[in-house]
Amino acid sequence: MNEEGLKLAIKEALNENSQLQKIQKVILQLEIEAWREQVCFHDKEKLTFEDSRVHAEQVLSDKENNMESLTECLLKKKDSSSPSMEAQTDGGNLKLGMKSKSEIGAHLDDQPKGTLKKLVYGAKPKASLATLEGDRNQNCTLLSEVEKTKKDLTEHIKSLKTEQASLQSENTQLESENEYLQQKFKVMME
Incomplete structure (x- = not known):
């Protein structure tokens, strides 16, 4: 009876151990798959962000070019439309005269209000x-x-794979120990 009880206890322990190892293996596989899905999702998200960044940089570049051309346009208009010095002729003699501030102001009032709109x-x-x-x-x-x-996910997947390999090695060791115990038990029974 003592031998049969021992035999039954060993068999139950081995079955329980085997079931636990199978469950742990399934859990590890599921966890690895979940991490892979997260890595895939983050890769797609990374591509989306990269595309968004490239688009934003292009828009930024276009806006900068637009601002530069508007600034150049405004400077050209300012240079061509601000005659503070004017050539005057007086009886065939050429003389340069300075316009007064009020004359310049009057000239600026005559300019189209589009310049202000362009500045805005x-x-x-x-x-x-x-x-x-x-x-x-x-x-x-x-x-x-x-x-x-x-x-981080990649490192975690590597550690899970290492753990899985370790568990498989441990499982193999336990199976060989199980065989050894069964053989020993058979020898004891004979």
Whole structure:
């Protein structure tokens, strides 16, 4: 009876151990798959952020070019439309005369009000530019966070695979120990 009880206890312990190892193996596989899915998701998110960053940089570049051309246009208009010195002729003699401030002011009042509108229009892209730079910085931060998370996930997957290999090795060792105990038990029974 003592031998049969021992035999039964060993058999139950081995069965329980085997079941626990199978369950642990399934759990590890599920966890590895979940981490792989997260890495895939973060890779897609990284690509989206990268595309967004590239688009924002392109828009930023376009706005900068637009501002430069508007500034050049305004400077050209200012240079061509601000005659503070004027050539005057007096009986065939050429003399340069300075216009008074009131004459200059009168001339500026005659200019189209479009210049002011262009200045306001030029200020709007600058504000948009600042917003885009903020968005770009935020995207860069998110991108670096995604990279860090991906690296962490990759390291965790490696550690899970190492743990799985260790468990498989332990399982193999337990199975060989089980065989040894069964053989020893058979020898004892004979």
